[in-house]
Amino acid sequence: MDEMILRDLLKEKTLRDLVVINEKADLDRVVSTVESTETPDVVAYVPPHTLLLTTAMAYQNCQGELCKLIVSLNQLPCAGMAIKIGRFIGELEPQVVQVADELGFPLLQIPMYQTLGEVYHHMLAYIWDNENEDLLYALNIQKRFYNLVLQNASLNKLLSNLGMALKQPIFIFDLFGSLRGSSNATKQEERMAENSFSMMVGELLAQDETAAGEENKGVRDYSIYPIRAASYNTHYLMILETEKRMNTVSSFVLEQVLLIFGMYFYKDFYLCYNEIQQRESFWCRLTEQKKKDAGESQNLLLEGKELGIKKCSYYQVIIGRLSQMEGRRFHTPKFMKKEEQYILIYEWLKEQLEGVYHREVLVFPDTTSWSYIFLVQERRHMAEENMRQLHQYLWQVMGLQLEFSCGNEVYELETLSNSYWKAKASFHNGELKNGVDYIHHYKPQNILELLKSLSDNQIQDVCVQILKSLAYPQDEMSLELRKTLKTYLDCHCSIIETANLLFVHRNTIRYRIKRCEEILENDLRDPDYCFQVQLCLVFTDKC
Template sequence: MNIFELLKVNSFSKLKVINKNADLYREIETIESTETPDVAEYLPKNTLLITTAMAYKDDQEQLCMLIRKLNDLPCAALAIKLGRFINYLDEKVIMTADELGFPLLQIPMDVTLGEIYHQMLGYLWNVQNKEVLYALNTQKKFSTLIFQGASTEVLLNNLGIILKKLVVLMDPLGNIIGSNDNFIEGDMKNVKELFFSLSLYKKQSGVVQYYIDPKKKKGRISIYPFHAFGRNSYYLFIFNSESLPADISALVIEQVLLAFEFSLYKNLCILYHKLKDNERFLLLLLDKNKMEELPPQQLLSIEEKHGLRPSKFYYVVLVTLESFKNNKFHVDKFSHREQKYIFIYEWLQKDILKNYHNSIILVPEIENYRYVLLIQDNDNDLEEKLRYYHDRLLEMLQVKVTFSYGNRVSEIEAIKYSYYGALESYQVGEERDDISFIKHFKTKNVNELLKTLSKDEVEGFCIYNLKTLAYPQDVKSLEIRNTLRTYLESKCSITETSNKMFLHRNTVKYRIKKCEEILGRKIDESDFILQLQLSLILTEEK
């Protein structure tokens, strides 16, 4: 029960609100009556304090200090019986209360403190008892709905019927995920504007907040944050909450929020199994769950339900959640990491389907906290969209993501090579356009490519091709090797080789003939020439 509701009761209608800026929606949990100056040190929260302010009759400056302490507690209100010890309140007292929005109430002279105290306390206990019973019944009703598999929309419709108000449920990214039947497009815009203007995602508060409808300039909107994952919250909006039914209390709302929390967690578990099914599609594309490759037409037939289709090209973009990548994905007990991963997947999937239809397929790679974007059409605005995803997730969910590109391929069975290229891009890729969180494939030169071979393989390959010219030690062999290298670089032209080395043509001819004797064959076949060039590169690296 709050101050506004208390003042509507006939028994307390004679209580007068003294200050203009009083917040009458402060909750009352108990009633206390005292004249002790240091009472603020001993009061429970949300107390309505009754007093004659006798201790402050000669120093209302101290009364201002009391009001500040009560507001910090917080306290619901201060009800003062004027005319007994204090005839009127100084302007500075009222200004202090208005500054804080703290309610000051005046108790009429014809009522004793004992009477008003017992009447208020008795009424409050009666209300609280009804609220507890109503909350238990509400909990039972919503629990039954959940166990019957009711959707979020059904839960919201039932809540709307109970409250007789418009109710809206919003996710941590500011997307409306449900409402009761009274919701219209104008309300949707209003709620989104309010969410972002207040930056609710930055406040990380579990305390209910009240706002005046910014469009209508009247009517209170109550916003109830409740636990989702980590510091992030879902939000229940209740419109025109200043006139809720009398038996609807914070305890009732709390039971409803628990029901929504349980329902959302249940939905995440269901979505996880959907993700596992989609992940099998990725394993099939990468040939990780079959001993033999499937032909393209059979692959298309099997995975058509996932959106795979014939295209002129395909390529993969990996989406890595940097914030979680070194953690294990626990399937038996979802922490905030697992819940965020599933939530982000669902959000990305809806947004990608809306903007790209089946030209982009989103596939989960659960164990590595990654998603795979399979591009199978033109993507002129993809990088702009990836920047949007990065900024939104970082600001609102505190999750950093990196996007890494693989090379384009023209065949379905080659998609796996684009995937492995994307993995390599993630590790050693290069940035483009100064976008630090997007990495493109960096083409390897011959040296980098051949470095992937083992030392024994390299030496064996080089000695097989170059014989004693692979690792020469004497000056004469080094001269012959250098001539061979220049000759190959000059496309086997004697004239060009002699010009580059400042040697006579006959000297070059002699050295090339000597090379052929050492190698045991003519240097006139393109395959052999390529092997010699590669061997020279590898031995020069050595």
């Protein structure tokens, strides 16, 4: 149902004798109520969209003051003024009509045979009848949509039903400017709506009120209404009107519609939070620092596969933390504004990263530290530029700072926890690069630290490949050769120092080193190769 406008009010049978005085009167003004008064300071207490009834008795000797009243009422805004001409004012002076025409302010003449009381009651009765129809219509809308929510109807189904009821193009946007759904709209209208919303999103976030605007130089009108899920405006309903100056939808109907959508998104929040709990629990079990048995590891791999984790040759963990939330408690199940923000950002990050990168970047929550964990499964993704864009956009939209910390690269899923804990540590001991103070990069301490990212199986394979039978010797001769080789490398390849430390003759050392070179199939005079051998000896000593 549409709101009452002056043009429709004047079509009522009992009010058809009212005459429009000025030619340029805007009869499309909304009329929400009627007031009858002779008080000069009426502007101070009359509500907006009021149609004022008066005899203008106070202005019979000074119609210039009536011009000032018209200007003030127009700014309110007021629907217009109906004057009973002939009782105190014989006729309106030209300057009064001119001012009204310049403003498009409607001036109506009440016939002499009708009293102000009669006109007042006829108008008010008609407006109330119209409002009663609106109320019944709104209650029917509420009942229909409430049943849809109880039946777990999708957002698209809710929008489709609303579109049929309003018969206008409608859209739902989230606070990041993403179009979540539409009804009765063409692709061109969707693009127009997205452009308009993106230009107004900053203004909308700064206020709770309805926003209105025009598109294409006045060809299309639209209104935007905030939808509150719990304590925060999380989405926005945009109604695109199909004709210039088309009346807005009844406030009764809109209140019920916005309430229903608020219920839908509130319910959606809890569903999303259930997912957050499940994914957070999985991540904790995956990265906990304790040895897992074969059965537990296999179950985690199967569960991870359902979430998008795959076997590949590269992994890196990056943590994004909401720095303003540090030290605060995550309250559940009663969400406050900051919890709603966390959940909204989680959904947005999942859409931005998992969708765009085809799940080669996965997002896991960590509510205890107000963080988001990004599991990168492809080297080229989540570069510094991607992190900068996420940081800047989140700051622009919500005024929140997302601070990043990067773990080391690992090459097997079994060593993923190493990258995760290095990412957590990098918040404190990582290094900053390129003057960016919100991205902490992992800084390896030494080559041994770097090799910790390899699994035991990978280390064993590398050591056997380089040391051959000297990697894990079984017989006494091989054990003696390995001991000699290690001492020789520790002594910087000095035959004399090695012989002195082992208390054997120099020729014996020369023979053993030559025998080692035959087994290794390589020359120990190569410094790079010697370093690899020495490193493998260190690792195999620990096994």
